[in-house]
Amino acid sequence: MTIEEKDHKDQRLAPQQQLLEDEDIEVVSPFRDAVRQLRKNRMAVAGFSVIVFFILLGIFGPLFTPYTYDGQVLTNRLLPPSAENWLGTDDVGRDLFTRVAYGARISLMVGFFAVTGALFFGTILGVISGYYGRWIDMLISRIFDILLAFPSILLAIAIVAILGPSLQNALIAIAIINIPIFGRLVRSKVISLREEEFVMAARAQGMKNGRIVMHHILPNSLAPIIVQATLGFGTAILEAAALGFLGLGAKAPKPEWGKMLADSRDFIQLAPWTLIVPGLSIMLVVLGFNLIGDGLRDALDPKMKN
Amino acid sequence: MKKLRWLTMLALLGAFMLIVAACSDDQDTSSNGGNNDNAGSDDEQVLVFARGGDSESLDPGSTTDGESSRVTKQVLEGLLQFKKESFELEGALAHDWSVSDDGLTYTFQLEEGVTFHDGEPFNADAVKLNFERWADPSHEYAFSDDGYAYSMYGTMFGGFKGDDGHVIDEINVLNDYEIEFVLNRPLGFFLQNLGMTYFAITSPKALEEHGAAINENPVGTGPFKFVSWSKDDTIVLEKFEDYRVDGLPKLDKVIFEVIPENASRLIALRSGDIDIMDGLNPDDAASVESESELKLYTRAENNFGYVGMNTEKEYLNEVEVRQAINHAIDRQAIADALYAGYANPAKNPLPPGYLGYNDDIPGYEYDLDKAKALLEEAGYADGFDIDLWTMPVARPYMPDPETVAEIVQNNLGQIGINVNIVREEWAPYLEKTAQGEQDLFMLGWSGTNGDPDYFLSSLLHGDNAGSSNRTFYKNSEVDELLDQAKVSVDQDERASLYKEAQKIISEESPMVTLVHSTPVLAASAAVKNYVPHPSTSESLAEVELD
Numbered sequence: 001m002t003i004e005e006k007d008h009k010d011q012r013l014a015p016q017q018q019l020l021e022d023e024d025i026e027v028v029s030p031f032r033d034a035v036r037q038l039r040k041n042r043m044a045v046a047g048f049s050v051i052v053f054f055i056l057l058g059i060f061g062p063l064f065t066p067y068t069y070d071g072q073v074l075t076n077r078l079l080p081p082s083a084e085n086w087l088g089t090d091d092v093g094r095d096l097f098t099r100v101a102y103g104a105r106i107s108l109m110v111g112f113f114a115v116t117g118a119l120f121f122g123t124i125l126g127v128i129s130g131y132y133g134r135w136i137d138m139l140i141s142r143i144f145d146i147l148l149a150f151p152s153i154l155l156a157i158a159i160v161a162i163l164g165p166s167l168q169n170a171l172i173a174i175a176i177i178n179i180p181i182f183g184r185l186v187r188s189k190v191i192s193l194r195e196e197e198f199v200m201a202a203r204a205q206g207m208k209n210g211r212i213v214m215h216h217i218l219p220n221s222l223a224p225i226i227v228q229a230t231l232g233f234g235t236a237i238l239e240a241a242a243l244g245f246l247g248l249g250a251k252a253p254k255p256e257w258g259k260m261l262a263d264s265r266d267f268i269q270l271a272p273w274t275l276i277v278p279g280l281s282i283m284l285v286v287l288g289f290n291l292i293g294d295g296l297r298d299a300l301d302p303k304m305k306n
Numbered sequence: 307m308k309k310l311r312w313l314t315m316l317a318l319l320g321a322f323m324l325i326v327a328a329c330s331d332d333q334d335t336s337s338n339g340g341n342n343d344n345a346g347s348d349d350e351q352v353l354v355f356a357r358g359g360d361s362e363s364l365d366p367g368s369t370t371d372g373e374s375s376r377v378t379k380q381v382l383e384g385l386l387q388f389k390k391e392s393f394e395l396e397g398a399l400a401h402d403w404s405v406s407d408d409g410l411t412y413t414f415q416l417e418e419g420v421t422f423h424d425g426e427p428f429n430a431d432a433v434k435l436n437f438e439r440w441a442d443p444s445h446e447y448a449f450s451d452d453g454y455a456y457s458m459y460g461t462m463f464g465g466f467k468g469d470d471g472h473v474i475d476e477i478n479v480l481n482d483y484e485i486e487f488v489l490n491r492p493l494g495f496f497l498q499n500l501g502m503t504y505f506a507i508t509s510p511k512a513l514e515e516h517g518a519a520i521n522e523n524p525v526g527t528g529p530f531k532f533v534s535w536s537k538d539d540t541i542v543l544e545k546f547e548d549y550r551v552d553g554l555p556k557l558d559k560v561i562f563e564v565i566p567e568n569a570s571r572l573i574a575l576r577s578g579d580i581d582i583m584d585g586l587n588p589d590d591a592a593s594v595e596s597e598s599e600l601k602l603y604t605r606a607e608n609n610f611g612y613v614g615m616n617t618e619k620e621y622l623n624e625v626e627v628r629q630a631i632n633h634a635i636d637r638q639a640i641a642d643a644l645y646a647g648y649a650n651p652a653k654n655p656l657p658p659g660y661l662g663y664n665d666d667i668p669g670y671e672y673d674l675d676k677a678k679a680l681l682e683e684a685g686y687a688d689g690f691d692i693d694l695w696t697m698p699v700a701r702p703y704m705p706d707p708e709t710v711a712e713i714v715q716n717n718l719g720q721i722g723i724n725v726n727i728v729r730e731e732w733a734p735y736l737e738k739t740a741q742g743e744q745d746l747f748m749l750g751w752s753g754t755n756g757d758p759d760y761f762l763s764s765l766l767h768g769d770n771a772g773s774s775n776r777t778f779y780k781n782s783e784v785d786e787l788l789d790q791a792k793v794s795v796d797q798d799e800r801a802s803l804y805k806e807a808q809k810i811i812s813e814e815s816p817m818v819t820l821v822h823s824t825p826v827l828a829a830s831a832a833v834k835n836y837v838p839h840p841s842t843s844e845s846l847a848e849v850e851l852d
Contacts, residue, residue, distance in 0.1 A: 072712070072713060074636075074640075074642070074643040074713070075643075077643055078589070092716075247729050251727055252712045266589075266706070268569045270587075
C-alpha cells in the first residue's frame with residue numbers, strides 16, 4: 001500500500017467517525033465506502049433498481065409468456081395491451097412483452113461488450129500515450145482527436161457501412177467510437193499520476209514500468225474509469241438503438257429495441273403502444289445508467305464528501 | 307453534479323412528453339378543416355399534394371419513376387391520353403387518328419392553335435423532334451453525354467434508331483397539323499404506348515434554351531406551368547392561362563410536397579397542411595373513411611407485388627425448390643394482414659382484367675406439407691440458408707416491404723429454409739438486383755399503358771434478363787409466345803398467346819406472385835373531381851377546392 005493511498009484513507013475516516021457515533025471505529029475499504037455513499041444517493045438507488053429490473057426482465061421475462069419473440073400470429077396484429085398480451089402485439093402479431101424482454105438481453109449485452117471493448121483498448125492506448133509520452137503520445141492523441149472530430153453516430157454508421165450491417169458489427173462500431181473517450185480519460189489521469197511522488201519513489205526503487213503501471217497507476221485511475229464506463233453503458237445502448245433504428249444493427253426477427261421502434265413508426269396513431277413500449281424501455285435503461293453513473297461520480301470523488 | 311443530473315432528468319422527461327403528445331389522437335385539431343387555411347387572400351385555389359418521395363427527373367421520357375410521371379402529367383401532354391379511370395384512349399394533342407389496313411402506318415390530326423408554356427406554337431415538327439431525340443442517342447437533344455437514356459422508348463418501341471427491333475421506320479410531317487408514323491412491322495400496342503406519360507411533347511425552343519437542364523425546366527402544353535423545384539421538398543406548378551381546353555385548369559396552383567413517412571403525411575392531412583396524400587397505410591383506411599373532413603380514394607387494381615427468385619443461383623435454379631417456396635408462402639394471410647383487405651392474392655404476374663389474364667391457372671395454394679415434399683424431392687429435406695433482399699421504400703404494391711420480408715422469413719423458416727434479410731438503399735437495390743447479386747428479392751410492377759406486354763415481357767422475357775427481368779428467367783418457348791403476341795394486332799390471338807405463356811410461367815415458378823393491391827389515398831373533403839388513375843398519374847386539371 002502506498003503512502004498516497006493511506007493518506008486518502010485517513011482523510012476519509014475522519015468525517016465517517018463523526019457520522020457513525022454509536023458504532024465502533026472501523027476501517028472502511030474505499031469500495032465499501034463508495035457503496036455506502038451510493039446508497040445514500042436516492043437517485044442512484046432508483047437508477048440501480050431500474051437496471052436490476054431490466055436484467056431480471058431479460059433473464060426471466062420470456063419464461064412468463066407462452067410466446068416466442070418471432071412467433072407471428074397474423075390474425076392478432078396490433079392488439080392493445082390485454083391479459084393475453086401484457087404489452088399488446090406488433091404489426092405481425094408478435095407479443096410485445098416477450099420481444100421487449102428479449103430485447104433487454106440484446107441491449108444489455110451490446111452495452112456490456114461495447115463498453116468492455118472500448119474500456120480495454122482505450123485503457124491500453126491511454127496508458128501508453130500518457131505514460132511514455134513524446135511521439136507515441138502525439139500519434140495516439142491525434143488519432144483520438146480525429147475520431148472525436150466526427151459526430152459519434154456518423155462514425156458508427158460509416159464503420160457499419162464498411163463492415164456490413166449486423167448486430168455484431170454495430171457492437172464493434174460502438175466500441176470503436178468509444179475508445180477515444182476512455183483513452184483520453186486514462187491518459188490525463190496517467191499524466192498527472194506519473195509525476196506523483198509515490199510513482200517517483202517506485203521508480204527510484206528500480207521498479208519496472210509495467211509493474212508501476214499495473215500496481216500504482218491503474219489502481220489509482222480506477223474511479224473516473226468506473227464512472228465513465230457506467231455512463232458509457234447508457235450511451236452505448238442508445239447508439240445501438242440508433243443504429244438499429246436506421247436498419248444498421250440487429251436483423252429481423254431479432255427484437256432489438258431501436259429496430260422495433262423503427263418498424264412501428266407507421267402505427268404512431270393507430271397503435272401507439274408499439275412505439276411506447278420499446279421507446280420507454282430505451283429511455284429507462286439509459287436513464288438508469290446515467291443515474292448510477294452520476295451517483296458513482298459523487299461517491300468516488302473525495303472532494304464531494306461532507 | 308446535482309444540476310447536471312436534474313438537467314438530464316428534465317431533458318428525458320421532455321422527450322417522453324413529446325412522444326406522448328405525438329401519440330395522442332389529434333383528430334380534434336383538424337376540425338377547423340377545409341382548405342381555406344392555405345387559400346390566399348383573393349381566394350386563390352392552391353392544392354398541396356403530398357407523396358413519399360421526390361421526382362427523379364421532369365423530362366418525362368428520361369425516367370420510369372412514378373413520382374416523376376405524376377408531376378410531368380400536369381405540365382406536358384402527349385398525342386393521346388388515357389381516359390379518367392381506365393386505359394381507354396382519347397385524344398390529347400392529336401384529336402383524330404387512323405391506322406392503315408396493314409397496321410403499319412398511323413396518321414394523326416393534331417390540335418391547332420395550341421401553344422407551349424413559353425409561347426412557342428405546337429405543331430407536327432415539335433412532335434417529330436421529340437420522337438427523334440428519344441430514338442437517337444446521338445441526337446443533339448438526346449443529351450446522352452449528360453447521362454440521359456430514354457430507356458422507356460427503347461422498351462416500348464423495340465429499341466433505338468439502328469437497332470434491329472426498332473419498330474418506327476420513319477416519321478413524316480404531312481403538314482403543320484398532320485403527322486404520320488410508318489412502322490416496319492405491326493406493334494399491337496402502338497397507340498397504347500402513345501398514351502403513356504413518358505412520350506409527352508416538350509417545347510423545341512425550351513430544348514434549345516435549357517439543353518440538358520430540361521429535366522429541371524419542363525415546358526409543355528399541359529394545364530399547369532412549371533414554377534420551381536426545391537429538391538426533396540416541393541415542386542410548384544401554376545395555372546397555364548392559355549390551356550387548350552377552355553375553363554381548365556380550375557386550380558391556380560399545385561404544390562407537390564415530399565413527406566417520407568406515411569404516418570406523418572396523414573397527420574399533415576388531418577391538420578389541414580396538405581390536401582391530398584398518396585400512400586395511405588391500408589391500416590389507416592378505416593379511420594379515414596369514418597372522418598367527415600377526409601375522403602378515402604382507391605386506385606384501380608393494376609399491379610402486383612412479388613418475391614422474385616434468381617433462377618441462376620444455387621437452390622433456386624431447381625424448379626422443385628422454386629415450387630416449394632411458392633407453396634410455403636401464405637399469400638392470403640399477407641393480403642389480409644398487411645393490406646387491410648385492399649389486396650387480393652395473386653396467381654399470375656398480370657392483374658386480372660388485363661387482356662389475356664389466365665384465370666384457369668390454379669396457382670400455388672399455401673401447403674407446407676407439399677412444400678416440404680417438394681424440397682425433399684429436390685434433395686434438401688434439411689433446408690438451406692438463403693438471402694432475401696428487401697426493398698427499402700414503400701410502393702403501392704408493397705406498402706410495408708420490411709414486414710412482408712419478415713413474414714416470408716417466418717413462412718420459409720417453417721420448411722427449413724433459413725432466410726437472411728438483406729437491405730440496400732433504393733438506387734443500389736435496383737442496380738444490384740438487375741445485375742443478379744440477389745437470391746430472393748422483393749419487387750412489384752404497376753401497369754402504365756394497360757397492355758399485358760408491359761408486364762410479361764418486361765419481367766419475364768429472356769431478352770430483358772439483367773434489366774427489368776431480375777429473376778433471370780429465360781425460356782425460349784415463353785420468349786417466342788411473347789414475341790408473337792407483340793407483333794400481332796388481333797387481340798384474341800394475343801390473348802391466347804399470353805394465356806399460354808402464363809401457364810408455362812406458373813409451372814416453372816420463377817417468382818412468387820404475392821398480391822394485387824388496390825392502393826389507397828386520402829384527401830380533404832374539400833377536394834372535388836379528383837379521380838385517381840390506375841397508372842398512378844392523373845391530371846389535376848379538373849380538380850377544384852370548395
